[in-house]
Amino acid sequence: MNISIIGSGYVGLVTGVCFAELGNKVICVDCDVKKISHLKKGIVPIYEPGLEELIKLNLKNKRLKFTSSIRAAVKASSVIFIAVGTPALENGEADLTGIENVARSIAQNMDGYRLIVEKSTVPVETCAWLKKTIVTYIKKSLKFDVVSNPEFLREGSAINDFTHPDRIVLGVESAKAKQMMTNLYKPLNRPILITNIKSAELIKHASNAFLATKISFINAIARICDKVGADVLEVAQGMGLDNRIGRYFLHAGIGYGGSCFPKDLEAFINIAEKLGYDFAILKAVKNTNEEQKKFILQKIKDELWIIKDKTIAVAGLAFKPNTDDLRNSPSIDLIRALIQEGAKVKVYDPKAMNKARACLSNVVFCNDLYEAAKAADCLVVATEWNEFKELDFVKLKKILKRPLLIDGRNIYDPKLLKALGFTYVGVGRGNA
Numbered sequence: 240m241n242i243s244i245i246g247s248g249y250v251g252l253v254t255g256v257c258f259a260e261l262g263n264k265v266i267c268v269d270c271d272v273k274k275i276s277h278l279k280k281g282i283v284p285i286y287e288p289g290l291e292e293l294i295k296l297n298l299k300n301k302r303l304k305f306t307s308s309i310r311a312a313v314k315a316s317s318v319i320f321i322a323v324g325t326p327a328l329e330n331g332e333a334d335l336t337g338i339e340n341v342a343r344s345i346a347q348n349m350d351g352y353r354l355i356v357e358k359s360t361v362p363v364e365t366c367a368w369l370k371k372t373i374v375t376y377i378k379k380s381l382k383f384d385v386v387s388n389p390e391f392l393r394e395g396s397a398i399n400d401f402t403h404p405d406r407i408v409l410g411v412e413s414a415k416a417k418q419m420m421t422n423l424y425k426p427l428n429r430p431i432l433i434t435n436i437k438s439a440e441l442i443k444h445a446s447n448a449f450l451a452t453k454i455s456f457i458n459a460i461a462r463i464c465d466k467v468g469a470d471v472l473e474v475a476q477g478m479g480l481d482n483r484i485g486r487y488f489l490h491a492g493i494g495y496g497g498s499c500f501p502k503d504l505e506a507f508i509n510i511a512e513k514l515g516y517d518f519a520i521l522k523a524v525k526n527t528n529e530e531q532k533k534f535i536l537q538k539i540k541d542e543l544w545i546i547k548d549k550t551i552a553v554a555g556l557a558f559k560p561n562t563d564d565l566r567n568s569p570s571i572d573l574i575r576a577l578i579q580e581g582a583k584v585k586v587y588d589p590k591a592m593n594k595a596r597a598c599l600s601n602v603v604f605c606n607d608l609y610e611a612a613k614a615a616d617c618l619v620v621a622t623e624w625n626e627f628k629e630l631d632f633v634k635l636k637k638i639l640k641r642p643l644l645i646d647g648r649n650i651y652d653p654k655l656l657k658a659l660g661f662t663y664v665g666v667g668r669g670n671a
């Protein structure tokens with residue numbers, strides 16, 4: 240099929256290149272001219288494992304193109320995906336200006352039937368607005384369909400999530416749209432769920448909100464574990480073995496971050512409020528996450544007493560491993576709080592240093608974890624990168640000013656570290 244993807248961010252780029260890899264002809268569009276000229280040369284603005292290689296390969300075999308012209312893309316495609324950003328407004332509501340602009344441009348450039356697919360995370364009823372907007376701006380009475388096809392990809396494993404999704408959700412309202420979309424996804428051979436459009440829109444927010452709830456729940460359990468001396472890893476394992484609960488997303492830590500959970504939760508609370516429902520559970524999930532970030536700072540204070548003038552090493556800046564994304568990263572919040580308390584902060588991340596230089600000031604940027612830990616009063620591991628999992632603890636103990644390790648992601652064995660002479664502080668590992 241001839242496909243356009245409007246919006247070349249995480250979702251748009253991964254979706255575009257994966258559809259190209261499946262044999263379709265894909266045009267990725269973005270209004271950022273500089274980004275497009277880089278992408279044409281195979282220069283990718285984000286770090287996502289495997290993405291750059293796939294983009295280069297599909298550019299070479301001419302299945303993938305980049306342009307800034309929506310017009311050219313609309314003319315050349317029968318299926319148009321909208322994957323533009325829906326950033327949060329001050330009140331938490333999603334800003335849908337980008338979607339409206341794109342809808343208008345699509346309508347003005349259509350010259351025949353088009354299937355318009357909403358992939359950005361949007362409030363329920365956005366597709367209805369999309370439809371109205373297209374009808375308003377369309378030049379003649381051309382036929383079109385809208386589809387809601389929410390994306391569930393995770394940063395760091397986005398390509399695998401696209402090619403091996405647990406389910407593909409298609410909110411459709413015509414037989415033609417259903418047929419075209421199922422044909423498009425058929426090569427993946429994964430379960431396809433066909434729903435009405437509003438259900439599909441809700442599935443996205445409901446899923447992300449539920450996953451965030453699981454994380455805040457286990458973080459709350461970790462607080463109890465710390466008070467009574469239980470180990471949250473054992474508790475999570477015991478819970479997760481119950482198939483009704485499942486073992487995923489029960490990893491306690493310094494709180495969730497990223498471009499999706501915080502924003503989507505806020506938007507969902509806002510949508511519910513507008514519909515006259517007080518989504519109290521989600522408000523508690525959000526508050527628990529905020530508390531969790533402060534809790535880590537408190538753990539550092541409990542060990543160091545006064546933060547002012549102490550040197551603190553923070554390993555891991557990205558909101559999770561295998562990405563250089565710093566958006567809503569709990570690590571960045573922690574660093575800012577430490578600086579505010581007067582600490583000297585040394586930082587290191589395997590992939591996010593360039594982005595960190597643009598958003599952090601008054602910190603020392605280091606080339607590796609050991610350089611950051613040198614002469615520090617404490618080492619905080621804030622992201623569970625693989626390279627942090629196997630450390631030379633003997634070397635680390637020698638170079639730290641005091642052997643204090645705050646394990647914000649519960650990746651170390653407390654017994655081993657204590658035996659090596661470290662003061663180990665995890666999250667819910669029974670440090671009461």
Ligand code: UDX
Binds near residue numbers: 489499
């Ligand atoms: C999420 C959803 O998983 C994905 O389906 C959706 O499309 C976009 O939002 P992403 O934000 O890339 O994906 O990351 P995810 O792996 O879900 O992690 C989100 C945050 O939760 C991270 O900060 C991570 O560290 C944290 N997390 C995750 C935990 O603290 N504990 C867990 O058990 C799982």
